[in-house]
Amino acid sequence: xxxxxxxxxxxxxxxxxxxxxxxxxxxxxxxxxxxxxxxxxxxxxxxxxxxxxxxxxxxxxxxxxxxxxxxxxxxxxxxxxxxxxxxxxxxxxxxxxxxxxxxxxxxxxxxxxxxxxxxxxxxxxxxxxxxxxxxxxxxxxxxxxxxxxxxxxxxxxxxxxxxxxxxxxxxxxxxxxxxxxxxxxxxxxxxxxxxxxxxxxxxxxxxxxxxxxxxxxxxxxxxxxxxxxxxxxxxxxxxxxxxxxxxxxxxxxxxxxxxxxxxxxxxxxxxxxxxxxxxxxxxxxxxxxxxxxxxxxxxxxxxxxxxxxxxxxxxxxxxxxxxxxxxxxxxxxxxxxxxx
Numbered sequence: 001x002x003x004x005x006x007x008x009x010x011x012x013x014x015x016x017x018x019x020x021x022x023x024x025x026x027x028x029x030x031x032x033x034x035x036x037x038x039x040x041x042x043x044x045x046x047x048x049x050x051x052x053x054x055x056x057x058x059x060x061x062x063x064x065x066x067x068x069x070x071x072x073x074x075x076x077x078x079x080x081x082x083x084x085x086x087x088x089x090x091x092x093x094x095x096x097x098x099x100x101x102x103x104x105x106x107x108x109x110x111x112x113x114x115x116x117x118x119x120x121x122x123x124x125x126x127x128x129x130x131x132x133x134x135x136x137x138x139x140x141x142x143x144x145x146x147x148x149x150x151x152x153x154x155x156x157x158x159x160x161x162x163x164x165x166x167x168x169x170x171x172x173x174x175x176x177x178x179x180x181x182x183x184x185x186x187x188x189x190x191x192x193x194x195x196x197x198x199x200x201x202x203x204x205x206x207x208x209x210x211x212x213x214x215x216x217x218x219x220x221x222x223x224x225x226x227x228x229x230x231x232x233x234x235x236x237x238x239x240x241x242x243x244x245x246x247x248x249x250x251x252x253x254x255x256x257x258x259x260x261x262x263x264x265x266x267x268x269x270x271x272x273x274x275x276x277x278x279x280x281x282x283x284x285x286x287x288x289x290x291x292x293x294x295x296x297x298x299x300x301x302x303x304x305x306x307x308x309x310x311x312x313x314x315x316x317x318x319x320x321x322x323x324x325x326x327x328x329x330x331x332x333x334x335x336x337x338x339x340x
Contacts, residue, residue, distance in 0.1 A: 001055065002030055002060060003054045003129075005030075005049065005051045006049070006050055006140075008050060009044060009046060009047040030060070031063050034049075034064070035067060047123070048125060048153055049123065049125070050126075050143075051064060051127070052140075053128045053129065058079075061128070071096070074088065074119070078098065078128045083098050085098050085213060086217075087217070094120065095120040097162070099116050099161075099213070100165075101116055101165055102114075103172070104171060109175075109179055109203075113209060114130055114133040116130075116134050118157065138164070143156065155233065162243050170250055173254060176210065180260060180261060183264065203257075204258070204261045204262075204265070214250050218251050221243070224237075224244030225244040282340060285334040289327050289330045293323040293327060296326075
């Protein structure tokens with residue numbers, strides 16, 4: 001559906017007149033409204049149109065693609081909520097970006113994923129959102145209240161969207177790092193638990209989800225940090241450099257978390273194996289101790305008449321003393337060796 005559309009201008013008068021003209025299209029045809037906004041935008045220098053779509057239908061996105069002359073392949077990618085993040089730069093100041101939106105679910109410690117696609121042209125910005133996270137109302141309000149951002153044109157929308165998304169990456173990576181620290185404390189208490197391995201595996205899966213969102217954008221972030229991108233206007237370079245630095249920080253955090261989780265998983269498995277070895281040694285020790293009286297009792301339980309001390313009055317207590325002495329000696333030996 002089409003969540004909103006509006007005309008933004010660099011000067012305050014135009015901003016006051018049109019920047020709050022976002023409205024729900026309702027049942028009325030949206031095509032004429034888009035064409036009207038386009039005409040107003042082209043008639044006023046320095047203005048741009050921002051159209052926001054949320055899980056649009058094929059008919060809606062086809063109408064938008066026709067009005068804004070969007071690439072069919074890019075439209076197809078934007079309509080696919082499983083698309084890999086990417087940045088494509090076309091002629092005439094057109095830029096197409098797909099980014100994953102991440103959110104941390106506190107009560108379940110899960111990472112929820114959405115997708116945002118952004119089309120940027122000389123006079124327009126079109127955003128396509130999939131998933132319940134990544135609401136752009138806060139970004140619209142920021143743009144409405146900042147004449148400096150509006151002065152940069154439609155690319156200010158791309159900056160504002162990426163800035164919000166990347167800040168979300170940092171929030172999620174910080175939360176995952178805190179969860180990893182909690183599990184690390186439990187793992188290194190020396191008390192092995194099957195639940196630790198399960199939690200580590202879940203965290204590793206969540207970290208993989210973050211990596212899928214961040215890693216494809218790392219090369220672009222590096223170019224923004226090194227100012228080696230030609231399509232970004234000079235006055236917007238510091239803004240995108242800041243995004244790039246945050247993106248690289250999120251990538252580094254993801255890599256560190258992945259390495260730490262792998263180490264913790266190996267340690268947890270080793271601790272479980274060590275505990276099993278300890279249990280087996282204890283069991284083996286008690287079996288060896290129990291084998292001595294069992295063997296002696298088995299021998300003297302044979303039905304033979306001529307056996308040593310069989311008919312002696314002191315034979316029974318002597319055998320009991322022998323059993324106790326042998327068992328105690330084995331117990332002392334196993335205790336000293338650390339098996340018990």
